[in-house]
Amino acid sequence: MSIKxxxxxNFITGLQCEKALYLKKFHSQLADEITLNKKNIFEVxxxxxxxxQDLFPGGVDSSPEDYSKISESIDYTKSLMQNGIEIIYxxxxxxxxxxxxxxxxxxxxxxxxxxxxxxxxxxxxxxxxDVALQYFVLRKCGLxxxxxxxxxxxxxxxxxxxxxxxxxxxxxxxxxxxxxKSDFIPLKLNDFKALLxxxxxxxxxxxxxCNKPYxxxxxxxCWKHVPEYSVLNISRLKAETKWNLxxxxxxxxxxxxxxxxxxxxxxxxxxxxxNQTELFHKQKIREFLExxxxxxxxxxxxTFGSAIPKFDGVKPFQHIPFQYSLHQEINGQIVKHYEFxxxxxxxxxxxxxxxxxxxxxxxx
Ligand code: SF4
Numbered sequence: 001m002s003i004k005x006x007x008x009x010n011f012i013t014g015l016q017c018e019k020a021l022y023l024k025k026f027h028s029q030l031a032d033e034i035t036l037n038k039k040n041i042f043e044v045x046x047x048x049x050x051x052x053q054d055l056f057p058g059g060v061d062s063s064p065e066d067y068s069k070i071s072e073s074i075d076y077t078k079s080l081m082q083n084g085i086e087i088i089y090x091x092x093x094x095x096x097x098x099x100x101x102x103x104x105x106x107x108x109x110x111x112x113x114x115x116x117x118x119x120x121x122x123x124x125x126x127x128x129x130d131v132a133l134q135y136f137v138l139r140k141c142g143l144x145x146x147x148x149x150x151x152x153x154x155x156x157x158x159x160x161x162x163x164x165x166x167x168x169x170x171x172x173x174x175x176x177x178x179x180x181k182s183d184f185i186p187l188k189l190n191d192f193k194a195l196l197x198x199x200x201x202x203x204x205x206x207x208x209x210c211n212k213p214y215x216x217x218x219x220x221x222c223w224k225h226v227p228e229y230s231v232l233n234i235s236r237l238k239a240e241t242k243w244n245l246x247x248x249x250x251x252x253x254x255x256x257x258x259x260x261x262x263x264x265x266x267x268x269x270x271x272x273x274x275n276q277t278e279l280f281h282k283q284k285i286r287e288f289l290e291x292x293x294x295x296x297x298x299x300x301x302x303t304f305g306s307a308i309p310k311f312d313g314v315k316p317f318q319h320i321p322f323q324y325s326l327h328q329e330i331n332g333q334i335v336k337h338y339e340f341x342x343x344x345x346x347x348x349x350x351x352x353x354x355x356x357x358x359x360x361x362x363x364x
Contacts, residue, residue, distance in 0.1 A: 004025060004097070004196070005070075005094070005097050005098070005099050006097060006098045006099070006189065006192055006193070006196075007099050007100070008099070008100040008101065008130060008133055008134065010024060010025065010192075011098075011129070011130075011133050011188070011189070011192070012126060012129065012130060014188070014191075014192045014195075015126075015129055015188065016209055016212070016213065016214065016216070017204055017209050017210070017216060018191075018192070018195050018202050018204065019201060019202045019203070019204035019218075019222070020216050020217070020218055021192060021195065021196075022195060022196065022198070022201055022202055023201065023218050023221070024217070024218075025196055026196075026201075027201070030218055030220075030221045031217040031218055031221075032217050032218065032219060032220050034217075038215075041119075044119050044306075044307050045118075045119050047119075047307070047308065048117060048118075048119035048153070048307050048308065049103055049117045049119075051165060051168075051308060052103070052104065052115075052117040052151050052165070052169055053089050053104060054165050055104075055115075055151065055165055055166070055169060055171075056087050056104050056106055056115070057087075058087055059085075059087030059088055059089045059104065059106075060080055060085050060087070060088055060089070061088075061089045061090060062076050062077045062080060062088050062089065062090050062091050062092055063089070063090035063092075063101070064092070070092060070094075070099060071094075073090070073092035073101075074092045074093060074094050074099075076092070077091045077092045077093065086106065086107035087104070087105070087106050087107070088102075088104075088105045089103070089104055089105075090102070090103065091105040093134075093137050093138055093141050094137070094141075095136075095137045095140040095141050096140070097193070098133070098136075098137055098189060099137075100133060100134045100137045100138075102114050102115075102116070102134050102138070103115055103116050103117040103151075104117065104151075108146075108147070110144070111144045111145065111146035111147070112138065112143050112144060112145050112146070112147075113145070113146065113147035113148070113149070114131060114134050114135060114138065114145060114147065114148040114149070115149050115150075115151050115171070116130060116131045116134065116148075116149070116150050116151065117150075117151045117152075117169075118150055118151070118152045118153075119152075119153060119307045120152055120153065121152060121153050121154070121155040121316065121317065122152065123150050123152060123172060123174065124213060125213075126213045127150050127174070128174055128177050128178060128181070129181065129185075131148050131149075131150060131174055131178050132177075132178035132181040132182075132184070132185050133185055134148070135148050135178050135179075136182070136185040136186065136189075146175075147173065147175060148173070148174055148175045148178055149171050149172055149173050149174060149175075150171075150172050150174050151169050151170070151171050151172075152169065152170055152172070153168065153169065153170070153307055153316045153317075154167065154168060154169060154170040154316070155315055155316045155317060156315070157309075157315060157316060158309075158313060158314065158315050159309040159310075159311065159312055159313070159314055159315075160312055160313070161312065163308065163309075168308065168309075168316065204222075205247075206222050206223055206226070206246075207243055207246075207247075208239055208243055210222070210223070225251075226251065227251065227252060229252075229253060229273075230246075230251055230252060230253065231245040231246055231250050231251060231252070231253060231255075231256060232246065233253070234253060234256070234262075234266055234269060234270065235265065235266060235269055236263070236265070236266065237262070237266055241260070241261070245260065252273075253269070253270055253273040253274075254270075254273045254274045256270050294330060294331050294332075295328070295329075295330050296328075296329050297326055297327065297328055297329070297360060298326065298327040298329065299324060299325075299326050299356075300324065300325050300326075301321050301323060301324035301325075302321070302322060302323040302324070303319035303320055303321045303322065304319070304320055304322055305317040305318055305319050305320065310347075311347040311349075312347075320347075320348060320349060321348065321349065321352050322341070322342040322344075322348040322352065323339075323340060323341050323342065324339065324340050324352065324355075324356060325337065325338070325339045325340075326338040326339065326356070326359055326360075328362065336362070338355075338359040340352060340355045340356070
């Protein structure tokens with residue numbers, strides 16, 4: 001195989017699992033379909049990235065028309081710097097087959113500062129590695145880099161009036177942390193380059209790393225031997241215990257050895273599977289139901305949270321209710337159904353609550 005290019009996202013994937021990196025580069029057709037949830041995460045990331053550019057207004061965007069034209073972006077970034085542009089969005093660089101985009105690159109007193117924007121509320125080790133790779137590439141490309149920061153969402157911000165992006169975002173220097181990785185980054189890049197020259201898919205057992213820090217795109221391929229209901233589905237069992245069972249060769253819940261330390265509820269789950277039975281606490285259910293009135297409402301509701309708060313009094317990612325359905329049951333019979341769906345352009349909280357109170361008043 002050939003190295004082709006290693007992007008920043010390839011690098012992060014490789015740190016999670018080398019097999020995933022290899023599959024991504026040479027067998028991308030084996031990847032799972034992108035879920036709506038993942039698409040949504042990308043979309044939010046893009047929106048947040050664009051908004052954060054306003055923290056450094058007046059820059060020039062160097063992102064490519066499409067990602068098959070990255071070389072053009074690399075040349076364009078170079079020409080922008082040569083022409084004295086001091087704020088560049090999506091600045092592109094390449095050093096020895098390693099490519100990266102810098103979300104916001106700012107020149108201050110003849111030295112450059114990297115800003116990596118994240119739609120998260122905290123800084124993780126993955127983000128540090130992400131910025132450390134950019135720092136490595138830019139310095140190898142001959143830039144003097146004196147600053148590197150992660151720009152992330154501050155979830156203590158509460159919107160009041162116009163959106164205040166200086167309060168919505170927190171800028172945290174990670175320069176010291178990434179400098180500590182100056183040996184690690186080239187070492188890992190060499191490992192990945194060697195890996196990508198291999199002819200065969202590297203062997204790698206499944207494990208905790210398949211979901212951390214991100215859910216891997218190749219789970220259908222690597223996990224096909226795992227049954228839909230396996231030891232990995234034992235409720236609230238520590239990940240370490242689950243993987244110890246799996247690595248010891250126990251795949252099915254019914255095969256969990258007796259000496260495994262389980263909580264009483266986990267023991268019930270395993271025993272029910274072994275005996276192929278179901279367990280109902282009929283007496284407890286009866287006692288609970290007897291305490292209810294004969295006129296009850298069943299409420300089901302949905303909320304949404306957004307990184308960029310849309311309404312006053314709301315924090316980033318705060319859950320806002322926008323839809324409900326309500327069933328009224330009298331003497332065990334569903335007698336009425338109510339529902340509410342907010343207007344997507346308006347703050348749904350007050351209409352939601354007013355509608356709910358109105359319908360609950362129908363209680364006899
Ligand atoms: S599913 Fe797990 S083992 Fe397979 S490539 Fe992804 S992270 Fe690696």
